[in-house]
Amino acid sequence: MSVSGFISSSFGETNPKRMPSHLFSGAQHLDYETAAKADISKQHYTVCPRHWYLDATFVCADCGREFVFTSKEQRFWYEDMRFWIESLPRRCAQCRKAERTRLELRKRYDALIGGALGQCPIETKMQVVEIINELELAEDQIPERMIENRSRLYGQLSKAG
Numbered sequence: 001m002s003v004s005g006f007i008s009s010s011f012g013e014t015n016p017k018r019m020p021s022h023l024f025s026g027a028q029h030l031d032y033e034t035a036a037k038a039d040i041s042k043q044h045y046t047v048c049p050r051h052w053y054l055d056a057t058f059v060c061a062d063c064g065r066e067f068v069f070t071s072k073e074q075r076f077w078y079e080d081m082r083f084w085i086e087s088l089p090r091r092c093a094q095c096r097k098a099e100r101t102r103l104e105l106r107k108r109y110d111a112l113i114g115g116a117l118g119q120c121p122i123e124t125k126m127q128v129v130e131i132i133n134e135l136e137l138a139e140d141q142i143p144e145r146m147i148e149n150r151s152r153l154y155g156q157l158s159k160a161g
Helices: 003-010 071-080 093-116 122-138 144-160
Strands: 029-037 052-059 066-069
Touching (some): 052 071
Antiparallel strands (some): 029 052
16 A cells, blocks of 8 residues: 555545544544545645544533534534634533633623723623623632622712712
8 A cells, every 4th residue: 555545544535434533532422424525625734634524422521411513513613614623622512602601701891890990981880790790690600809899880889879
């Protein structure tokens, strides 16, 4: 067998069962019946491309439930979004959405807190308090500094109202 033939077969170009195992690291189950040929010209990879997409079952790092990373989702991730082919989801769709919401709330908090503690419209102060309350519901625990800032804002709002 030629070197190029060996590399192609060892990367699973013609057989999804011969793809390198690191491409599905941590998967509980691989469904080879769902294998769909990939367009490697649209992928970002270092050594070996991902020649096939197939439904892979993982366990969510947050909630512990199993979820399926479908071949259709993989095509979107690796060809449309251009994620590195070695990247894999750690969270189920519901937990990924919750994480994005938490991150967005944190960004909004960070952008507003400096001004909200000083002279600003009451609406801005109320908005930051609402953000803190949402973060407290979304996270197990919020930082003590955030709790202090909320108390300070409540004090400012009570004086203004």
